[in-house]
Amino acid sequence: MSQKQHSVRLFLNADLSANTGVILDKAQSHYVVNVMRREVGDTLALFNGRDGEWLGEVQDARKNGCLVHVKECLRPQLSVPNIELAFAPVKKIQTALIIQKATELGAASLIPVQTVRTNADRLREDKIILQAIEAAEQSERLDLPEIKPLTRLTDYLKGLEPDRVLIFCQERAGPGDLLADLAKLKNHQKWAVLIGPEGGFTDEERTLIVGHETTTVLSLGPRILRAETAVISAMTLVQASIGDW
Numbered sequence: 513m514s515q516k517q518h519s520v521r522l523f524l525n526a527d528l529s530a531n532t533g534v535i536l537d538k539a540q541s542h543y544v545v546n547v548m549r550r551e552v553g554d555t556l557a558l559f560n561g562r563d564g565e566w567l568g569e570v571q572d573a574r575k576n577g578c579l580v581h582v583k584e585c586l587r588p589q590l591s592v593p594n595i596e597l598a599f600a601p602v603k604k605i606q607t608a609l610i611i612q613k614a615t616e617l618g619a620a621s622l623i624p625v626q627t628v629r630t631n632a633d634r635l636r637e638d639k640i641i642l643q644a645i646e647a648a649e650q651s652e653r654l655d656l657p658e659i660k661p662l663t664r665l666t667d668y669l670k671g672l673e674p675d676r677v678l679i680f681c682q683e684r685a686g687p688g689d690l691l692a693d694l695a696k697l698k699n700h701q702k703w704a705v706l707i708g709p710e711g712g713f714t715d716e717e718r719t720l721i722v723g724h725e726t727t728t729v730l731s732l733g734p735r736i737l738r739a740e741t742a743v744i745s746a747m748t749l750v751q752a753s754i755g756d757w
């Protein structure tokens with residue numbers, strides 16, 4: 513397959529099965545036809561988060577509704593480790609970075625959490641979904657992370673399933689054996705990684721989080737990381753020690 517054919521990979525909501533046709537929406541058709549210059553007979557990859565990844569062939573390169581013939585399954589659907597990222601929204605650009613990186617790093621779900629020092633006024637759920645779709649397409653994921661609505665920290669803690677381990681990333685937590693601490697969590701099935709806002713959690717919030725029955729405190733080293741760096745570091749460590757790496 514040529515390089516040209518490899519590089520278009522699209523998420524869509526339609527069911528995917530052999531010998532069916534799908535019509536791409538306007539934005540995807542524009543991307544395929546005008547931006548990527550695909551023509552009739554060119555192939556691309558399609559996924560919907562349920563049916564695996566499929567090879568599609570452009571049948572009609574219409575700019576408003578490109579018709580794609582679905583040919584064969586390239587990869588069956590896989591389930592990803594149930595790692596949730598709970599993050600306090602930060603400024604727009606950094607929040608976009610968090611969504612993108614957490615999706616690439618395989619978070620199963622993303623939940624923005626409102627804390628005392630969070631200003632989430634500008635959080636746009638539709639934008640977050642688009643950022644996650646783009647990162648999933650690019651990173652060859654077979655699914656999208658579930659995007660949960662903005663939730664107050666207290667409600668998030670109350671609503672956590674009793675069997676979900678809460679990995680609380682806390683700066684200045686003191687030295688610990690990080691890899692050994694993470695290895696101890698391996699025999700669980702559900703995890704959540706919690707990262708705070710730029711201003712950190714308040715003392716009261718910290719007490720509440722540490723007091724939650726499934727909390728494990730994780731130090732990401734002696735330096736204070738920005739929230740987006742903390743997300744990348746924590747997701748990497750968790751995936752490498754208990755996830756699917």
Ligand code: SAH
Pocket residue numbers: 681682683684685706707708709710711712713730731732733734735736737738739742
């Ligand atoms: N302004 C705060 C730091 C907040 S950093 C202060 O100076 O104390 C934003 C978030 O990143 C924190 O709430 C924490 O969840 C995470 N974080 C940053 N550095 C960390 C570290 N070394 N270990 C664990 N978590 C860290």
